[in-house]
Amino acid sequence: MKSKLIILFSLLFSIGIFSQEIPKKISLQEAINYALEHNRTAKNAFRDIEAAKKQKWETTATGLPQISAAVDYQNFLKQQISLIPAEAFGGTPGEFEELVFGTKQNMTATATLTQKIFDGSYIVGLQSAKVFLEISKNAKEKTDLEIRKSVIEAYGNVLLAEESLKILERNLSVLKKNLNETTKIYENGLGDEESVEQLQITLSGVESNFNKTTRLKTLAYQMLNITLGIDINSEIALSDNLESLTSQNIDLKLLESDVTIENNIDLKIAENNKTSKELLLKLEKSKGLPSLNAFLNGGYSAYSDTFSFTDNDQKWFGSSLFGLSLNIPIFSSLGRSAATQRAAINLEKSEDDLTETEQRLKLQLESAKSDYQFAIEEYTNKKENLNLAERIEKKNQTKFYEGIASSFELRQAQIQLYTAQQEFLQTMLNVINNKAMLETISNTINN
Numbered sequence: 001m002k003s004k005l006i007i008l009f010s011l012l013f014s015i016g017i018f019s020q021e022i023p024k025k026i027s028l029q030e031a032i033n034y035a036l037e038h039n040r041t042a043k044n045a046f047r048d049i050e051a052a053k054k055q056k057w058e059t060t061a062t063g064l065p066q067i068s069a070a071v072d073y074q075n076f077l078k079q080q081i082s083l084i085p086a087e088a089f090g091g092t093p094g095e096f097e098e099l100v101f102g103t104k105q106n107m108t109a110t111a112t113l114t115q116k117i118f119d120g121s122y123i124v125g126l127q128s129a130k131v132f133l134e135i136s137k138n139a140k141e142k143t144d145l146e147i148r149k150s151v152i153e154a155y156g157n158v159l160l161a162e163e164s165l166k167i168l169e170r171n172l173s174v175l176k177k178n179l180n181e182t183t184k185i186y187e188n189g190l191g192d193e194e195s196v197e198q199l200q201i202t203l204s205g206v207e208s209n210f211n212k213t214t215r216l217k218t219l220a221y222q223m224l225n226i227t228l229g230i231d232i233n234s235e236i237a238l239s240d241n242l243e244s245l246t247s248q249n250i251d252l253k254l255l256e257s258d259v260t261i262e263n264n265i266d267l268k269i270a271e272n273n274k275t276s277k278e279l280l281l282k283l284e285k286s287k288g289l290p291s292l293n294a295f296l297n298g299g300y301s302a303y304s305d306t307f308s309f310t311d312n313d314q315k316w317f318g319s320s321l322f323g324l325s326l327n328i329p330i331f332s333s334l335g336r337s338a339a340t341q342r343a344a345i346n347l348e349k350s351e352d353d354l355t356e357t358e359q360r361l362k363l364q365l366e367s368a369k370s371d372y373q374f375a376i377e378e379y380t381n382k383k384e385n386l387n388l389a390e391r392i393e394k395k396n397q398t399k400f401y402e403g404i405a406s407s408f409e410l411r412q413a414q415i416q417l418y419t420a421q422q423e424f425l426q427t428m429l430n431v432i433n434n435k436a437m438l439e440t441i442s443n444t445i446n447n
Helices: 002-021 028-038 040-061 120-187 193-228 242-248 252-256 265-286 335-401 407-442
Strands: 066-075 082-085 096-099 105-118 291-304 317-327
Touching (some): 028 120, 028 193, 120 193, 120 242, 120 265, 242 407, 265 335
Antiparallel strands (some): 066 105, 105 291
16 A cells, blocks of 8 residues: 555656646746757757767777777688698608698687877867867757747747737627617618628628637647647746737847847857868868877687687687887879868868858848837837827717718728737737847847
């Protein structure tokens, strides 16, 4: 019974830990932090760094002492015959004796220690391993930046869908009330049929938009779940709202500051690429240098006509050997020269790619700053337009029921209001996304 209780509590504890891993209500910053740890792409990027560390040691180990052992067993099913002049044994000159040398079976056990003394390729390989590790770290940083931007966009899309549905629900409520009142007025003979029809058209359009936005909301949540690295159908709630996030992301000091591309991750990757091409050129040049290796060999051999190698009285004969191996490349039919020239060409290409990347990133940075500034200006403008559209729609409703304005004028005012509402919501999302883009390009993220 006691063991069953232990197992039960262990399962409950495990379930509790597992449930804590999937957030139920989450802010934008919490979503970013969670995605950086649990997003599948982020996890693979971290694994790439770990693999690069192992590869670095793998390269380093090739220059350290290497020990290998071997056991060879031979059993001559038919031994080789050697012919010896018969006169050596007192026989007739010109005749030969057939002799078998050695035993039918033999076994040899050896151990060999090897050590590189000088190898230009090994030196370049060590440098390349360090660069490869740096490339993996930069790739992880780029992945994190892209995931952060993706989370912000996905989080914002969910908030946009939520806010849109709230507004559409209010609009539907007002429209249904207007339609009901206008229909009663028409049935009492105090209005015209066109007024009812105009409101029906407007109501039908808003209902269609509401249904569309409801479906988009489901997709937006699923996209956010994928970005976070959780099951697509997991239920989560967002603790931030669109308006507060917009206020937090309006940073005029960011526009005024001297933002540069020095920390841009794409620039770092382009520099890594140039460095790797420099090392490849050094590698091709190093292949023309001599290489020197030392080795120490020791072993034992045994011989017998039967398999008696496990017997205690079996004789084993020891041997050992020390030596140096110097390899001097002399002529490769200009193959090494062609490989070196090819590496030099690739280096020139990487230098041009680096320059191109610098120029492109400068343009992207200026464009991102311009887009962010425009988004802030549009937010202010659309907010004022929404206030005006609300007043205009309210005035037209009053005029319509007083018989001063036509149903067409009311519908135009309503459509103008609905457009202003959606434009205002979109400008808030644009402020958030454009700031994220500017921070990604400049790699200046303040958590």
